[in-house]
Amino acid sequence: MGSACTMTMPMDHTDTSTSCGQSTPVTSLQAPQTAPSVKQFTLTTRVVKLNIGAGKTVDAWTYNGTAPGPTLRVRQGDLVVVKLVNTLPEGVTIHWHGVRVPNVADGVAGITQNAVKPGQSYTYRFLATDPGTYWYHSHEQSDEQVARGLFGMLIVDPAQPTERDDVDAQIILHDWESLGGGITINTTQQVSRVSAQAGEWVRLRLLNTRNHPLGITLVGVPFTVSALDGHDLNKPQPLQKILLPIGGGQRFDVRFQMPKDGMVRLVVTDEQGEVLQAPAALIGPDGASSPALPASLPLNWFDFSRYGEPRVDEITPQSHFDQQTQMVLGRQLGFFNGQFFMTYTINGQTMPHIPPITVSPGQLIKIRIVDESGDPHPIHIHGHTFTVLSRNGHPLTGSPVHLDTILVQPHESYEVAFRADNPGLWMDHCHNLNHAAHGMSMMIAYPNISTPFSMGSDSGNIPE
Structure with a gap:
């Protein structure tokens, strides 16, 4: 998945294979073991009959017995340590959506870890570097497991708050x-x-x-x-x-x-x-x-592209970009995982046939995202925060906008850019998780990074 590593992901959920020369395994891309402030949590998955009102009860899959799971609140600079304990009948993970974690803590089954099997546990460690509102959810069969209730909110309070909220x-x-x-x-x-x-x-x-x-x-x-x-x-x-x-x-x-x-x-x-x-x-x-x-x-x-006021920002449309690429979002009838139905494509292909965006540390990467599918697509990039440069060809006139997920409506286009500052193997996919599970998922890969994990029904690692 980089210049020295290749990975194949078969359409039938049989296991992937990985071949690498000299490379850095994702398991070595970790947070520090200690920090001045450490916040520790335990999240235990369990099945709960959840009353959602109006006489409706659902058999939810939960973290700590609730859905949403508990809100985890930490402060900027904290070392966050979360132990996941699984009591469900199938494997699970935790992905820290929008948080710039080290690659081993990204929670993607088959890429950064094995799914945590029933009766097992796994510990995530990351520094809370960016204040703001984030969330967490399972990234093992995420289309099904998030729908069943495996999600919660993560709030990172700023080290020095600038606004007063009662x-x-x-x-x-x-x-x-x-x-x-x-x-x-x-x-x-x-x-x-x-x-x-x-x-x-x-x-x-x-x-x-x-x-x-x-x-x-x-x-x-x-x-x-x-x-x-x-x-x-x-x-x-x-x-x-x-x-x-x-x-x-x-x-x-x-x-x-x-x-x-x-x-x-x-x-x-x-x-x-x-x-x-x-x-x-x-x-x-x-x-x-x-x-x-x-x-x-x-x-x-x-329309966020015209909201707020401009200010000096690190990345602008005038920046020098080391690499420019395009993601054209589409859909078509076709075979996927051995079945014939509607598939969702990037540049006319479904995973695993979509070539990764290969980046090198320090590069400034620009991506043009175009929706030609007729459906809205919230595109999420793991491990990075990107700057929105333009909407439908027009530069932003208001505040700079930094996102990890961008909603691209039918016939819209956006240009976004990010600094390649977090080595690893990262997903870039639609967060309509059904679309991702039917093809709209690709990778951003740094060179010479390898994974010891594999995806497929044999391994039990199916991230989407």
């Missing part, structure tokens, strides 16, 4: 359709409540764990989008009557000051902007009057 709450949107349920906020498909008093500053950390995009807005107060994928925006402006399009795996931090009277309602829509009757969230004091659920909303979608 209330800091998570809003995690999940879809239990595969288990007979509906869309939930946190643990309920009815109304979730956040306590806040008049005049207090509220931060809502929004996460979409489902495959398909949703729209989110607030009724009853102007708000700002203060961060995307955990990374602050420069001088965000107040918004009203606007929908935030949040794709699978993406995070939005929104902030507002509670009004003197009444409550604030968070409204969820489908990807066409149609208001969903459930779920919803109410933010405010007990007993306060609540804004009515609107029958419809103006179809005015948030």
Whole structure:
């Protein structure tokens, strides 16, 4: 998977094979063993009958008995040590979505580790270098296991906070359709409540764990989008009557000051902007009057490419790029894993036939992503944070935007760039996990990096 290593991934889930010359194994790409501050956690997987409201109970797969799993909160600079204990009937992992971990801690079965088998455990170690809102989930048969409940939020508080939040709450949107349920906020498909008093500053950390995009807005107060994928925006402006399009795996931090009277309602829509009757969230004091659920909303979608104010940034469209490449997203009927159905492609190919993007340490890499498939695709790059350079050929006019997952709508194109500063073998895939499981997944590979692990039904390592 680099200049000195090759890996083949058969379509029928039989094991991969790896051949390398002199190389560095991913198992050697580790975090330090000690640090001035260490935060330790244990996450144990188990099956739980989860009541999600409206008379619905689902047989969830959970971390520590809840879905979402426990929110892990650490401070920038902490060494994070997480022991995963598996009691489920099949193997699992934990991927730290958006976190720039060392390669061995990335949690991808068959590339950076073996899936943790029933009765076994595995310990992840990484430095929390970047503050912000992140999340974790299984990356073993992720299309099925995330849907069943193996996910949670990770918050990295800044070493020196710059904003005061009186209330800091998570809003995690999940879809239990595969288990007979509906869309939930946190643990309920009815109304979730956040306590806040008049005049207090509220931060809502929004996460979409489902495959398909949703729209989110607030009724009853102007708000700002203060961060995307955990990374602050420069001088965000107040918004009203606007929908935030949040794709699978993406995070939005929104902030507002509670009004003197009444409550604030968070409204969820489908990807066409149609208001969903459930779920919803109410933010405010007990007993306060609540804004009515609107029958419809103006179809005015948030565009981050024109939001906030410019500032000097390390990577710009004028930067010198050591390598430029393209990802054309498509779909076509074809055979995959021995079956004939709709496949999702990058540059006309499905995994494992998509050549990796091979990079060298220190290089500045530009990727043009074009969606010709007719479906939206949230594209996620592991192990790196990228800068968005342009949307539909037009450079950004607002704040610099740094992401790990970008929602590319049909007929849209984006140019993004990243510094190759984290050696390893990294996935680059659609976070509609069903699309990834049907072909839309490739690799970013540094030269002379090898893996001792293999993918396929024989090994039990099936990351998508």
